[in-house]
Amino acid sequence: MKTTPEHNKRVAEMKFFSVWPHYVTKVEKKGRTIEELYQVIEWLTGFNQKKIKEFIDEKITFQTFFERANLNPNAHLIKGVICGYRIEEIDNPLTKKARYLDKLIDELARGRKMEKILRE
Template sequence: MTHRIFSMPVAEVYPHYVAKAERKGHTEAEVREVITWLSGFDDTTLDAHLRERTSFEDFFAAAVLNPQASAITGSICGVRIQEIEDPLMWRIRCLDKLVDEVAAGRPMEKIKRS
């Protein structure tokens, strides 16, 4: 099954990630920090993906996922991350979870599973 989110540009969701963090008193820089941590991209590469409107599928196909990403657990949208079987959906939900943790004010070293 192919989910609609797979073909959606990351650039369409990115402003929502930032808005969620900012509503709770956090910054776009913090959102970018967790995205680059998870994806292995630097800021310049992230900007290029946003500008080029890269789909989530292509974004994560090009990413070198942080080895600590496997430590991301919990629920997002009522679904336990560790129970998600589709690898792409798992990556997308991990990103959602990291943004939620930024918005909740969790310390960055804990978000990055240091």
């Protein structure tokens, strides 16, 4: 399934702060901690808890979020289907990065071991 230009635009303009509470709810509902959520995001982007909180306060878009990120060199190992899209087939770099994040959070919520999530 290929993403459309409209879909890619919607991902780029999505505000990180508006999605953050959903991430927190998703992982905590499944018995994981917010500290683990921060760990997963830091592994993918290089952003620590303080920086993530700054981004939430700034109300940045996903485009800005990923422009500022230093993506983990092992991010390409994140594979599978998320939100109806096979990550390996997404051609838009920003949308692919956003789906990497979605996939990691989904794996965390599903109880996957942290060393597997972090591709160690």
